[in-house]
Amino acid sequence: MKPVNFDYYAPTSVDEALDNLAELGYNGKVLAGGQSLIPTLNFRMARPAALVDLNNIPELAYIKPTSDGGLAIGTMTRDSKVEYNPEVAKRFPLLPEVMKFIAHPQIRNRGTFGGAIAHADPAGQLPAVSVAMNATMRLRRKGQERTVTADEFIIGPFMTVLEPDEMLAEVILPPNPPRTGSSYKQVSRQKGGYAQAAVISVVTLDDRNRCKDVRMVLMSVGERPILSQKAREILMGQEASNEAFRAVAEAAATQEADPATDLHATADYRRSLVRVLVVRSLTEAFDRAKRGG
Amino acid sequence: MTGKVFGQPIPRLEDQFLLTGTAKFIDDIEIPGMVHAAFLRSDYAHARIKKIDYSAALKRPGVIAVYTAEDFGDYWRPGPLQVPPPTAIKGSQFNARPLVPIAKDKVRFSGEPLAVVIAESRYIAEDAFDDIIVDLEPLPAVVDLEEAWENKPALVHDDLGTNMAALVKQERGNYEEARAKADVVISRKILVNRNAAAAMENRGFVVNWDEREQEMTVWATTQAPIPLRNTIAARLGLFENQVRVITPFIGGGFGPKIMTSQADDVLLPWIAMKLKRPIKWIEDRRENFLATTSERDQVHYAEIALTKDGVILGVKDVFYHNTGAYDPYGMTVPLNTQTHTISNYRVPSFYTEIRMVFTNQMVVTPVRGAGRPEGVFVMERLMDAAARELNMDPAEIRLKNLLEPNELPLRTGIIGQDFVEGVLDSGNYKANLQKLMEMVEYEKFRKEIQPALRAQGKHVGMGIVCFTEGTAVGPYEGARVTIGGNGKVSVATGISTQGQGHFTVFAQIVAEQLGVKAEDVNVVTGDTAHFHWGAGTFASRGAAVAGTAIYNAAVKVREKIFATASKWLEVPPEQIELGDGKVWVKGKPEQFITLGDLAFRANPTRGVIEPGVEPGLEATGYYGPPYGATGAGAVAMIVEIDPETMELKIKRFVIVHDCGTVINPLLLEGQVEGGVSMGIGNAFYEKMVYDENGQLLTASFMDYLMPQATDMPPKIEIGHLTTTSPLNPLGIKGVGEAGAIPTPSAFVQAVEDALFEYQLEIPESNLSPSKIFEYVQKASKKG
DSSP, X not given: OOOOOOEEEOOSSHHHHHHHHHHHGGGEEEESSOTTHHHHHHTTSOOOSEEEEOTTOGGGXXXXXOTTSOEEEETTOBHHHXXXXXXXXXXXXXXXXXXXXXXXXXXXXXXXXXXXXXHTOTTOHHHHHHHHTTOEEEEEETTEEEEEXXXXXXXXXXXXXXXXXXXXXXXXXOOOOSSEEEEEEEEESSTTSOEEEEEEEEEEEOTTSOEEEEEEEEESSSSSOEEOHHHHHHHTTOOOOHHHHHHHHHHIIIIIOXXXXXXXXXXXXXXXXXXXXXXXHHHHHHHHHHTTO | OOOOOXXXXXXXXXXXXXXXXXXXXXXXXXXXXXXXXXXXXXXOSSEEEEEXXXXXXXXSXXXXXXXXXXXXXXXXXXXXXXXXXXXXXXXXXXXXXXXXXXXXXXXXXXXXXXXXXXXXXXXXXXXXXXXXXXXXXXXXXXXXXXXXXXXXXXXXXXXXXXXXXXXXXXXXXXXXXXXXXXXXXXXXXXXXXXXXXXXXXOOEEEEEEETTTTEEEEEEOOSOHHHHHHHHHHHHTOOGGGEEEEOOBOSOOSXXXXXXXXXXXXXXXXXXXXXXXXXXXXXXXXHHHHHSOBBOOEEEEEEEEEOTTSOEEEEEEEEEEEEETOOTTTTHHHHHHHHHHSTTBOOSEEXXXXXXXXXSSOOBOOOTXXXXXXXXXXXXXXXXXXXXXXXXXXXXXXXXXXXXXXXXXXXXXXXXXXXXXXXXXXXXXXXXXXXXXXXXXXXXXXXXXXXXXXXXXXXXXXXXXXXXXXXXXXSOEEEEEEEOTTSOEEEEESSOOSSSOHHHHHHHHHHHHHTOOGGGEEEEESBTTTOOOBOXXXXXXXXXXXXXXXXXXXXXXHHHHHHHHHHHHTSOXXXXXXXXXXXXXXXXXXXXXXXXXXXXXXXXXXXXXXXXXXXXXXXXXXXXXXXXXXXXXXXXXXXXXXXXXXXXXXXXXXXXXXXXXXXOHHHHHHHHHHHHHHHHHHHHTOOOOXXXXXXXXXXXXXXXXXXXXXXXXXXXXXXXXXXXXXTSTTOBOOOTTGGGTTHHHXXXXXXXXXXXXXXXXXXXXXXXXXXXXXXXXXXXXXX
């Protein structure tokens, strides 16, 4: 459990990091918080020729309001900084709520917001949350910059649209409209452990409590976060009702979720969790939206 | 006056080192010129070795040497068996296949060493694995126990012609006659799943051969330093006193660290002598999962015969026990299962049969509980099935069948792991259960609390079980107690310590006898240069066996103090008082000598030591019990299950325990709580899974779930009863495994009770929400 030899780059500015990545191409791998990469290196499952360590670049760690009332989060912002930031809590109460489920405090002190999203673990909370929140990813490579939505960014298990010489620089969270409520429901074997299934709901209501917008994401039950179309189809224009939620749950569990059987749970069990968690998550999100978000 | 220390809840003396980070662990050891070993391990569980070519590895800068089995010449040989089978069991069969240090010709489990690389760093050693060409011809893996017994799909040891490792039949009374008289006979297939010991610290081995001194020093994370030293010396043709084994602080043992004759302790001393370089090997977690022994994995076909009033007439249990690829630890684990199946119940007739099989899996040797949880699980499952069949309350059927104190000592008629017939020496089993029922408010729970919760739609259930823990087995331990010129006391014993608190409890035993403060007693465990007779730390025997040896030595030193002081104070011994680190004449405290002065005078540089008197205030004591002392207890746990997600919360965990005399109540509670957390882990989290190819699927903590603080009940409520053991002067019984033994039995019963409407009957010891979901689905379909 010792990594193979690798070259180590420790740039102190974004430009320098982009130079390093451009030079290294396929041989380079970005090191952010290291909470997933380092164990993978130790198991020798990953054998990059070089690491480009972003930990010495202060300009990549920030939480800034955007002009439209959203937030921009620098890729190297530690999870715990997001967890305890009052601006985050005020605008996006979903984030601190989810943070409590991500591993343990020590890991959140090292792990980074952008690193977790770029890792694109199908069981990871932050990739799924970024899809639910309709976040925009700002990607940079030497001399170039582009933006993609979170949903476009993640293409499969541990796979993103990032080019080898490109880095996720910033995550932009658009503001929630008024009367938006959110909820995160997860079942895992242990506190801080991998979710066997989770459901994230972000719901916006009109002034007559009808659903104006809903983004429901199924997490850890497929190869990537699943943005539920069924929830949209069934709930748009509807008021909260157990009946509707159950219909969404049934459709999501049978038609959208695609869980696998693993050591700890069968696919059937995980599908049954989706049924339960969809109802619980939607109920709470609608309720919170009704109370003003 | 020094206060009473024995029996007091004093904080652990060793914690000052552990909590300030100043304790020395094996990886802290650095020796000039030291090199590092890494083992290349087989990816296959069963394969013929065709060729291993390491010539390219030798060219890698930093690689010093590479060895395969062939390179060790005649030095390569299996074994020896660490624990031979008992000869006292008539008709028993045992096929000895001790460990081989490194695979030769054939690989028998995934993770078995194929080559050892010595390099300037562990990194380089692991890099060199990429240079080694291994040509293996895969063979079908033997994984399923019952198939293995039928010699399918292959033989693990070709020369043996069978996969049978042992066949042992023991009987008391006559089961078939009992069965014929019974009103009810219940048969069940019961599985006990496999768990790792998963100590916080993995294993490690450092060896330094001093060519000029012709002496070898070994640091090892061993539970058995003296057997380790003896086998190393014998193999290398050295005298025992040329090999010194030292155990530094060790982060947990739980059983597997008893093992000797493994790759590290066989190969590295030989290599160190060849290379004349100190060598370090620190096991990593993956190696620990793959290639450090683990335990459980049994399949039982069990049967209980009762009267219609719920009185047990007999029990029959034929079980398959997985010993893994080799059987170096004899039949210890399944013998413990046999002796603990009938546990503390009155079972007039008992037939028990071990079918121990070789498989292509890692070797099975004791892990905390060591066969006992399996036996207790089987019996408690049978009791639950009987209670259901006879429509009796689970506590009621147990109370009816528990042995009464006046039935003890009871010869069980079953030979145990210590080679002698098991005897329940003492105990008050009914009182354990009755006290438990009071603590958990049993009647109130059944009649008021549970019905009320069920009416609210809550799924809350209780499991209530009994257990025994055979502890403190022989053969013996020894110790030397010495009063130094500094007036403090040093104690050396042959066992080693992995966190149990020996430095504290042994100090308490000695301090009480010698009138000194516990903190003035310095305890050395696990250093063969300090004491070199003994067997080791296992079977909950440290406090009871080594502790008694220490007590015996301390009593002798106490006598010497009085005899020596009598001479110097010129009064008869009866007129001398001992305390506060000195002796004085009764009623004349100004006429005193400190123990330090007395120690000097007992070792004079001139004058006379009278014939028959040994110099110094020092004595050696030994203790060997005729058979083990048996602790006992009862456990109740209350769980609540979310019937939608099958998530489970432990609402209450209550354990009543009787381990005889208590040396330190604080440490006792720590031992019980530690055992309980391991039991909870075994029941709901920890499970080693091998696939059909013999591949371990749970070789990291990502897949092997350890219980966390957040998985524990809010509080572990402990009640004590004290029935002293007649076997040793202090009346002590062991307690190290107590909590781990009954917990899985209580757990499954509680789950069944919580989901009572499904009438589940769970035949296995390791559960998960997903598994509970499956049982409920099956039950719903049936219903």
